[in-house]
Amino acid sequence: MGDQTTATVTRSRRRAVLLGCLLAVAALAFVLAIIPGGKRAEVEITREFDPEVIVTLPTVGPFDLSITKPVVYLWIAVAVIAVVALAVNRSLNLRPGRFQLTIETLYELTRDGIVGSVMKSGAETWFPYVASVFVFILVSNLLGLVPLPLAEHHQFGFYAATANLFVTLTLALFTVVFTHYAGVRKNGPLTYLKNWAPASAPPVLKQLIWLIHAVSEAFRLVSLAVRLFANMLAGHAILAVFFAMALVFQNYLVALVLQGGSVFIYMFEIFVAFIQAFIFAILSAVYIGGALDQEH
Amino acid sequence: MDPESAKALAAGICMAVGSIGPALGLGMLISKALESIARQPEVSGEIRTTMFIGIGVTEAVALYAFVIALILIFVA
Numbered sequence: 001m002g003d004q005t006t007a008t009v010t011r012s013r014r015r016a017v018l019l020g021c022l023l024a025v026a027a028l029a030f031v032l033a034i035i036p037g038g039k040r041a042e043v044e045i046t047r048e049f050d051p052e053v054i055v056t057l058p059t060v061g062p063f064d065l066s067i068t069k070p071v072v073y074l075w076i077a078v079a080v081i082a083v084v085a086l087a088v089n090r091s092l093n094l095r096p097g098r099f100q101l102t103i104e105t106l107y108e109l110t111r112d113g114i115v116g117s118v119m120k121s122g123a124e125t126w127f128p129y130v131a132s133v134f135v136f137i138l139v140s141n142l143l144g145l146v147p148l149p150l151a152e153h154h155q156f157g158f159y160a161a162t163a164n165l166f167v168t169l170t171l172a173l174f175t176v177v178f179t180h181y182a183g184v185r186k187n188g189p190l191t192y193l194k195n196w197a198p199a200s201a202p203p204v205l206k207q208l209i210w211l212i213h214a215v216s217e218a219f220r221l222v223s224l225a226v227r228l229f230a231n232m233l234a235g236h237a238i239l240a241v242f243f244a245m246a247l248v249f250q251n252y253l254v255a256l257v258l259q260g261g262s263v264f265i266y267m268f269e270i271f272v273a274f275i276q277a278f279i280f281a282i283l284s285a286v287y288i289g290g291a292l293d294q295e296h
Numbered sequence: 297m298d299p300e301s302a303k304a305l306a307a308g309i310c311m312a313v314g315s316i317g318p319a320l321g322l323g324m325l326i327s328k329a330l331e332s333i334a335r336q337p338e339v340s341g342e343i344r345t346t347m348f349i350g351i352g353v354t355e356a357v358a359l360y361a362f363v364i365a366l367i368l369i370f371v372a
Contacts, residue, residue, distance in 0.1 A: 113345065223356055230359035233366075279352030282345075 033253040069150055073161040076148075077140045110134055114282050119289035122182065126288050129178060133171060134281035137162060141232060141273035145266065158239065162276075163232040165225065172224035175284040179220075183291035195294040220287060224280065231276045235269045303372060307365040314361025321354045 088103045096104060110131045115123045144160020151157025161167050183192040196217070197210035242262045246255035297305075329347035333340045 117342070117345065223353075226363055227352065227356035227359060230363050231355075234359065234362060275348060275352065279349060282349055283352070286349075 029253055032256060033251060035252060036250070069159060070161045070164045070167060072150060073140070073143060073148075073159060074167065077136060077143055077161060080143070081135060081139055106135070107131070110281070114278070115285050118282060118285045120293050122289065122292045126178075126182070126285070129174075130281050130285045130288075133175070133284055134277055137171065137228065137280050138274065138277035140167075141277055142270070144232065144236065145269055145273065158236060160232045160236060162228055163236055165229045168229040168232075169221075169225040171228070171280070172221050175224060175280075175287060176221045178284075179287045179291045182288050183294065186292055187294065192291070192294070224283060228276050228280055231272060235272055238265060239269060303368050307368040310361050310368065311365045314364075315358050318354050318358035321357075322351060325350045325354060 084103070088100055091100070093100060111127060114134065115127045115130050119126060140161045144158060144163060147156040147158055149156050150159065180192075186192075187195065196213040197206045201209060239262075242258060242265050246258050249255070326347065329343055329350075332343050
């Protein structure tokens with residue numbers, strides 16, 4: 001006992017302190033778990049995704065022109081992009097400050113990472129479209145993670161414009177139309193369609209390959225639209241569940257644990273926003289590049 | 297079996313079975329990407345980019361099942 005060194009005494013004291021802390025945390029968790037929680041609340045998650053009408057405009061023919069929540073979010077995305085672009089354009093320096101450096105990094109990522117690495121021909125022609133799609137989807141996705149007072153009765157709510165199938169269908173329609181337009185403009189319509197099957201294939205197999213390629217081309221519209229839509233929808237549904245789950249369990253310990261879980265799922269949603277915008281843009285570049293160089 | 301419970305059951309089975317394929321595919325994809333990066337670290341940028349494209353496309357298949365499950369619960 002007398003020949004315990006100083007190191008051993010400090011180590012055992014440290015171990016005792018650690019044990020004490022663990023016991024205190026366990027006691028606190030136990031106390032939080034057993035005290036009676038607040039009132040139970042019913043939460044309906046699907047109401048978050050209803051396109052709520054903000055300004056009612058008249059209906060022209062079959063089109064209802066009223067301004068709904070997705071429309072306002074799309075306008076906000078456009079306004080954000082315009083303001084940022086104009087602000088960076090106003091003060092361009094040869095030695096960029098932090099803000100200009102961020103925009104330049106985004107630009108180089110799109111030019112070299114997305115268009116340059118995928119499109120062999122037509123990179124300069126189609127870079128504006130791919131970059132626009134990338135930035136627009138990125139800003140729309142990220143805007144869905146900022147609480148804005150546009151939910152019903154002017155409450156603060158989360159909503160992403162890209163969580164609406166019609167928005168993503170429109171964007172996918174742009175990509176598909178541009179794919180066929182690029183192919184037809186380069187090769188002429190008949191050659192473009194004929195190139196969907198390789199020329200050196202036996203006759204019946206060639207028709208079969210052409211059919212399979214045609215079906216897969218037709219499916220691209222659906223897959224592009226549904227991928228973005230379902231990712232954003234699922235992400236927001238999970239976020240809503242995490243945020244509101246504490247109201248359903250009437251327990252303080254569960255609420256505390258859910259706070260940490262909500263932070264993690266929110267960070268994951270930011271990551272998913274970037275990834276989905278990137279995937280949409282790079283798949284658009286792949287499709288348009290594929291239509292441009294069909295002979296390979 | 298009344299339609300409500302049949303729909304709920306179908307949605308559950310759809311999502312559960314429909315996630316098996318994409319999960320296996322994602323695991324194979326990412327593990328191959330890891331191996332390739334370990335073999336040739338100088339092309340890790342390209343490999344990472346292609347891996348993310350592959351992840352996006354593979355995960356979309358799971359999301360198709362998710363959309364069908366949503367349609368079953370909320371629309372049908």
